[in-house]
Each structure stands twice: as structure tokens, then as C-alpha cells.
Amino acid sequence: QVQLAQSGAEVKKPGASVKVSCRVSGYTFSYFYLHWVRQAPGQGLEWMGKINPSDASATYTDNFMGRVSLTRETSTATFFMELRGLRFDDTAVYFCCRQSMLEYFDYWGQGSLITVSS
Amino acid sequence: SYVLTQPPSVSVAPGKTARVTCGGNNIGSKSVHWYQQRPGQAPVLVVYDDRDRPSGIPERFSGSNSGDTATLIISRVEAGDEADYYCQVWDSSNDHFVFGSGTTVTVL
Numbered sequence: 446q447v448q449l450a451q452s453g454a455e456v457k458k459p460g461a462s463v464k465v466s467c468r469v470s471g472y473t474f475s476y477f478y479l480h481w482v483r484q485a486p487g488q489g490l491e492w493m494g495k496i497n498p499s500d501a502s503a504t505y506t507d508n509f510m511g512r513v514s515l516t517r518e519t520s521t522a523t524f525f526m527e528l529r530g531l532r533f534d535d536t537a538v539y540f541c542c543r544q545s546m547l548e549y550f551d552y553w554g555q556g557s558l559i560t561v562s563s
Numbered sequence: 564s565y566v567l568t569q570p571p572s573v574s575v576a577p578g579k580t581a582r583v584t585c586g587g588n589n590i591g592s593k594s595v596h597w598y599q600q601r602p603g604q605a606p607v608l609v610v611y612d613d614r615d616r617p618s619g620i621p622e623r624f625s626g627s628n629s630g631d632t633a634t635l636i637i638s639r640v641e642a643g644d645e646a647d648y649y650c651q652v653w654d655s656s657n658d659h660f661v662f663g664s665g666t667t668v669t670v671l
Binding site (some may be wrong): 447480482489490491495504506507540542545547548549550551553554555556 | 564583594596598600605606607608611619620647649651652653658659660662663664665
């Protein structure tokens with residue numbers, strides 16, 4: 446069965462960086478785009494970007510002003526989301542999710558809570 | 564960028580029909596997908612391509628899409644349907660994915 450297993454919760458200071466992982470299993474790694482979505486406390490879902498596992502090319506929303514990088518490690522079928530220059534309002538649950546063959550998300554990770562606190 | 568607008572909340576009595584709208588400029592020309600999110604959980608796809616249901620999703624969940632409004636329809640509402648619901652589309656102009664602001668469905 447398809448599974449997306451994310452890394453655990455972290456607490457970071459303002460200005461620091463965080464790198465969240467998403468290890469996938471149960472399907473062919475290179476066949477499906479992997480996306481990242483975040484959700485601030487009590488807020489809605491915000492799409493961050495996507496990565497093509499075949500060539501590691503990525504597309505990002507403009508909202509993060511170049512602070513985010515999406516990468517992948519083929520040997521371990523793991524995706525990474527790095528967010529730099531953390532601010533208090535980056536406190537959120539970060540989800541990875543698989544894009545189906547069409548333009549929707551059919552499988553989601555459990556979420557990783559990132560707390561930015563001084 | 565493309566914007567999707569949802570009402571913050573919808574209330575419905577058990578056994579009745581809930582309709583959650585998602586507004587966007589000419590959204591009828593796009594494929595709309597809907598997710599259910601219960602507190603503390605990851606979203607779950609409940610409707611894709613305007614009106615299709617993934618396996619395991621009850622037939623009570625359906626959708627429509629025309630003009631500037633897409634609608635998620637939940638028939639014979641049950642207490643377990645109480646959750647947040649989000650619409651989502653793909654914006655082909657910039658290859659970005661967009662979520663609506665979300666609607667909390669409350670079962671009275």
C-alpha cells in the first residue's frame with residue numbers, strides 16, 4: 446500500500462532553517478510528482494510547491510520569496526522540504542502529498558509540526 | 564494568481580443535504596477536487612474531477628461545476644461528515660496548485 450512517512454515535530458528559532466523529510470513506499474518513486482502543503486494553526490491549506498522525482502526539477506509558489514527548496518534522494522525514496530529564514534508565522538503543520546496521474550492529491554503524509562519560537 | 568472562494572461555514576441537520584460552494588473565475592473550465600479534513604488529521608480526497616469519487620468514499624458525496632461556481636454535495640448528512648472541506652484546482656497558466664479557503668461543515 447502507498448505510504449508517505451514524514452519526519453517528526455521540530456522547534457526552531459527565528460532565522461534558522463528546517464528540513465522536513467517524506468519517505469514514500471508502495472509505488473514506483475519516479476512516476477508521481479510530490480507536493481508540499483502547509484497549514485498554519487487554525488488556518489487553511491497552502492500549496493508550497495512540487496518536485497518531479499525523475500529530474501528533481503521543482504516549481505514553487507511565489508509566497509516564500511526563494512526561502513524554500515524541494516529535493517529528493519532516489520536511493521531511499523525520500524523527499525525533502527527545506528525552509529530557510531524561519532519566521533514566527535512559519536509555524537505550521539507541513540504535509541507532503543502525492544499527485545495522482547491527474548491534478549489532484551491522492552495520498553498524504555501524516556504531517557510534520559514545525560514550531561518557530563524564540 | 565487564481566483565487567478560490569469558499570464560505571467559512573455551512574450548517575446542516577442530520578439526514579439533510581449540505582452544499583459547499585467554491586467560487587472562481589470561469590471555474591467551470593477547470594477540474595475541481597475536494598478534500599475532507601478532520602481535526603488533527605491529513606486531508607482526504609472525497610471528490611475528484613468535479614464529480615467522481617475515489618474508492619471507499621460513500622456515494623453520498625458528489626459534486627458539480629459550472630460557470631463560476633463548483634459545489635460539493637453531501638447527501639443524507641451524518642454526524643461523521645462534520646469536518647473542514649477544501650476545494651482545489653490546478654492553474655495551468657503558471658503550473659501552480661490552488662486551494663480554497665476552506666468550509667467548516669457543522670452537523671446540527
